[in-house]
Amino acid sequence: xxxxxxxxxxxxxxxxxxxxxMLTALMSGRALTAAELAQEAGVTxxxxxxxxxxxxxxxIITQRKQGRHRxxxxxxxxxxxxxEVLMGIANRVGHNRVxxxxxxxxxxxxxVCYDHLAGxxxxxxxxxxxxxGLIETGINGVALTVNGIEFANAFGIDLDALHSKxxxxxxxxxxxxxxxxxxxxxxxxxxLDRFYDLGWAKRVADSRIVRFSTEGERxxxxxxxx
Amino acid sequence: xxxxxxxxxxxxxxxxxxxxxMLTALMSGRALTAAELAQEAGVTxxxxxxxxxxxxxxxIITQRKQGRHRxxxxxxxxxxxxxEVLMGIANRVGHNRVxxxxxxxxxxxxxVCYDHLAGxxxxxxxxxxxxxGLIETGINGVALTVNGIEFANAFGIDLDALHSKxxxxxxxxxxxxxxxxxxxxxxxxxxLDRFYDLGWAKRVADSRIVRFSTEGERxxxxxxxx
DNA sequence: TTCATAGTTCGATGCTAATCGAAGCATTGA
DNA sequence: TCAATGCTTCGATTAGCATCGAACTATGAA
Numbered sequence: 001x002x003x004x005x006x007x008x009x010x011x012x013x014x015x016x017x018x019x020x021x022m023l024t025a026l027m028s029g030r031a032l033t034a035a036e037l038a039q040e041a042g043v044t045x046x047x048x049x050x051x052x053x054x055x056x057x058x059x060i061i062t063q064r065k066q067g068r069h070r071x072x073x074x075x076x077x078x079x080x081x082x083x084e085v086l087m088g089i090a091n092r093v094g095h096n097r098v099x100x101x102x103x104x105x106x107x108x109x110x111x112v113c114y115d116h117l118a119g120x121x122x123x124x125x126x127x128x129x130x131x132x133g134l135i136e137t138g139i140n141g142v143a144l145t146v147n148g149i150e151f152a153n154a155f156g157i158d159l160d161a162l163h164s165k166x167x168x169x170x171x172x173x174x175x176x177x178x179x180x181x182x183x184x185x186x187x188x189x190x191x192l193d194r195f196y197d198l199g200w201a202k203r204v205a206d207s208r209i210v211r212f213s214t215e216g217e218r219x220x221x222x223x224x225x226x
Numbered sequence: 227x228x229x230x231x232x233x234x235x236x237x238x239x240x241x242x243x244x245x246x247x248m249l250t251a252l253m254s255g256r257a258l259t260a261a262e263l264a265q266e267a268g269v270t271x272x273x274x275x276x277x278x279x280x281x282x283x284x285x286i287i288t289q290r291k292q293g294r295h296r297x298x299x300x301x302x303x304x305x306x307x308x309x310e311v312l313m314g315i316a317n318r319v320g321h322n323r324v325x326x327x328x329x330x331x332x333x334x335x336x337x338v339c340y341d342h343l344a345g346x347x348x349x350x351x352x353x354x355x356x357x358x359g360l361i362e363t364g365i366n367g368v369a370l371t372v373n374g375i376e377f378a379n380a381f382g383i384d385l386d387a388l389h390s391k392x393x394x395x396x397x398x399x400x401x402x403x404x405x406x407x408x409x410x411x412x413x414x415x416x417x418l419d420r421f422y423d424l425g426w427a428k429r430v431a432d433s434r435i436v437r438f439s440t441e442g443e444r445x446x447x448x449x450x451x452x
Numbered sequence: 453t454t455c456a457t458a459g460t461t462c463g464a465t466g467c468t469a470a471t472c473g474a475a476g477c478a479t480t481g482a
Numbered sequence: 483t484c485a486a487t488g489c490t491t492c493g494a495t496t497a498g499c500a501t502c503g504a505a506c507t508a509t510g511a512a
Contacts, residue, residue: 008240008247075319259489270472272472272491
């Protein structure tokens with residue numbers, strides 16, 4: 001027989017559309033209930049239950065019972081890493097889900113993509129940071145420059161805390177509405193969190209829309225065009 | 227509906243045992259023929275052909291026709307990355323088969339992981355440097371100690387030049403054959419470069435194997451056990 | 453107790469995909 | 483030209499698994 005870690009078993013667990021949808025929904029780090037995950041995946045609760053049982057048996061996710069809810073989370077940062085690498089490959093080889101996107105202008109303007117900013121604002125952020133020499137795109141992907149590290153600290157982002165995670169700091173993510181890159185990875189996520197904290201933007205409930213306040217958007221524009 | 231890269235499609239391609247075996251065989255960097263891959267996967271040539279067609283259609287591998295042979299290679303370094311991450315997960319969750327890591331003993335001994343040294347030699351390097359107090363592992367990752375800086379200068383590594391790059395100087399990287407850490411980051415890469423320069427080791431063409439000369443390995447052992 | 457909500461288990465169904473034998477191309481060498 | 487090798491295509495079989503309706507368990511609230 002063959003030797004080595006059984007990657008097929010793990011990959012097969014990620015290789016079902018319903019399960020992949022659930023897992024990407026969990027990438028935000030938030031714990032979600034079985035019902036929420038079922039809706040996220042577009043399947044009935046029974047089907048979701050079966051998938052969740054498989055993912056748990058495979059130690060991809062863990063669950064925590066609380067009252068009559070069951071909260072699921074990814075079992076470790078390596079799962080996030082795997083999902084991000086797979087997203088990168090899917091982008092490269094052009095395996096994108098093509099759906100005639102909702103024409104909702106707010107969604108096109110600013111929305112969350114897992115846990116970071118996407119849409120026109122996300123693309124603007126990526127371009128602004130690049131223009132200012134704060135991030136650089138090389139053969140190994142995107143990375144913070146020395147100036148970028150300074151910028152992050154000044155903006156109130158604890159890079160050490162992010163570094164300690166296994167997840168890559170910066171990563172490109174193809175924007176489906178703008179067809180350009182926006183910034184993913186733990187730094188991308190931290191930036192969006194900071195925008196929330198500063199009160200520049202809020203997430204609209206039950207939607208992927210990120211709504212910037214007038215003042216918030218002004219300050220955001222200033223930040224990326226400094 | 228959903229947006230974004232279609233992870234499931236890519237993961238499903240990696241999620242079949244036969245295909246996963248083929249892909250891991252290709253991780254060595256060598257181009258292999260359809261027949262070799264069939265044997266590696268333990269399936270008949272017909273079945274292998276079908277799998278290879280799928281992998282090629284999914285742009286996971288590429289083929290090169292040469293005479294009546296067809297040589298297959300992975301389509302990019304991101305595939306290697308994905309396989310390594312998946313191996314890490316499989317290890318963590320205990321989805322193992324008999325032995326870990328690459329089959330080829332030379333690959334297990336010393337190979338490149340992107341641009342730094344991995345395998346038994348890589349792990350030995352990491353341990354040796356730690357033992358001598360040249361690097362230290364803290365909550366924020368690995369860092370050079372004062373003695374380590376001295377060591378680096380004495381060994382002919384220009385730390386200032388490395389510092390100017392945006393890439394972290396030291397970084398831990400889990401070795402998938404030895405299941406222990408080896409040293410990545412720009413310092414890890416610089417060390418390997420230095421080994422090449424000193425003639426201690428050479429990279430084997432069309433492969434990830436790093437081959438140390440007898441004398442080179444002796445000096446390497448001395449360096450890390452001083 | 454009774455009802456509502458959250459989630460699971462069971463069973464049936466239907467689809468997909470892996471597998472291999474047999475036959476078919478294509479290339480090379482004699 | 484013929485034979486051998488390397489690989490693919492075709493067809494049939496099989497097995498696994500995703501899916502959902504229906505029924506069941508568990509928790510909480512009235």
